[in-house]
Amino acid sequence: MSAAEQKIHPHATGLAAKTVEAHQEPQDLVFYSGWFCPYVQRTWITLEERGIPYQYVEVNPYKKEKHFLAINPKGLVPAIEYKGKALYESLILCEFLEDAYPDQSPHVLPEDPFERAYVRLWVDHVAKQIVPGFMRTVQAQDPEKQREYLVEFNKALLTLAEKVKGPYFLGDRFSLVDVALAPWVVRDYIIKEHRGYSREAVGGGWKEYAEQLESRESVRKTQSDREHYTEIYARYLKDEAQSEAAKAIRAGRPF
Ligand SMILES: N[C@@H](CCC(=O)N[C@@H](CS)C(=O)NCC(=O)O)C(=O)O
Known part of the structure; x- marks a missing residue:
């Protein structure tokens, strides 16, 4: 390290x-x-x-x-x-x-078995498509690769955005899909500033949904000042980070 x-x-x-x-x-x-x-x-x-x-x-x-x-x-x-x-x-x-904590409300998973599985299905999309797509876009050094990964990333976001009922993924209820995704939404300014990403360009209401996620109280309360994230992401943007996640992305391994 x-x-x-x-x-x-x-x-x-x-x-x-x-x-x-x-x-x-x-x-x-x-x-x-x-x-x-x-x-x-x-x-x-x-x-x-x-x-x-x-x-x-x-x-x-x-x-x-x-x-x-x-x-x-x-x-x-x-x-x-x-x-x-x-x-x-x-x-x-x-x-x-x-x-x-079954008796502690609210829950982030619905009670209905179909709805629970449906949430897990989209959490899986976040974990396997969206998060690695974000990392690949950040770590890519070749401008052509950066553009290619950004296109793939935007596609993965649009696929999810088209299923958002609004204001959150399931509608009024804040669920594990929102939880799984929000930390990358609040960090998307990194690819906006360095890789040409824009929420508007994703389409499908992504921008509106992203704004709901970043203004949720639990998301804001767990967020530090931007300048300190910027220090950390500077290493990812140069593909110099040595974290397990960065190494996996570099090697094309799932993480
Ligand atoms: N799949 C793990 C990933 C956790 C992870 O990568 N955490 C990073 C910090 S963001 C870490 O602890 N990195 C230390 C390292 O890579 O050595 C999870 O979902 O909890």
Whole structure:
């Protein structure tokens, strides 16, 4: 791991810093987070949406510290400890929070089995098409490749946008599809500034939907100041990042 990655800004800023401050007390659920991480933000949004009590612990996953590897052997954030037992992987954590706190409303998964499966189907689209599409567009260095990946990324967004009932994916109800996607929507200014992306160009009402996601309270409350994300993405834009995700994208491996 590069020295630069080990020296990322040490803590959340902006609105996220206030949320961190409000979650310092010990709880059954310890949330191991990295303020900068979009995968973390999924789990964090779910915790905030559902009003689940949690203790926030900041980790720099690039340091691969022993105490953290004991919680997540992959050394990735997010991870949690729930009553002393450890779990990780952002979407699995979001689903775990549904199962472990069944009486806590609201839920991000509907009750109806068809609707639940339908949500998972579109979460899968976000995970397999949209997120890798974003990363490929950011990391590509050849201008022709950048354009090609941007076209593919826009197509993946439009496919989803056409299914949005509005204001959120399922209509009035905020669901796991919105949760899974929102962290990349709030980071899309990076490809707007550097890769020619525009929300308008996607079509299908994408711009309106993206605006709903970024203004949701749980999304805003888990967001740090832009300048610190910009530092991190500068390495991705030069394809110099050494994170597991960056290496997988470079090698064309699924992540
Ligand atoms: N598939 C994982 C991805 C988590 C992930 O890649 N987290 C990054 C931070 S954004 C990390 O911990 N990186 C450390 C590394 O790559 O060594 C999830 O959904 O939770």
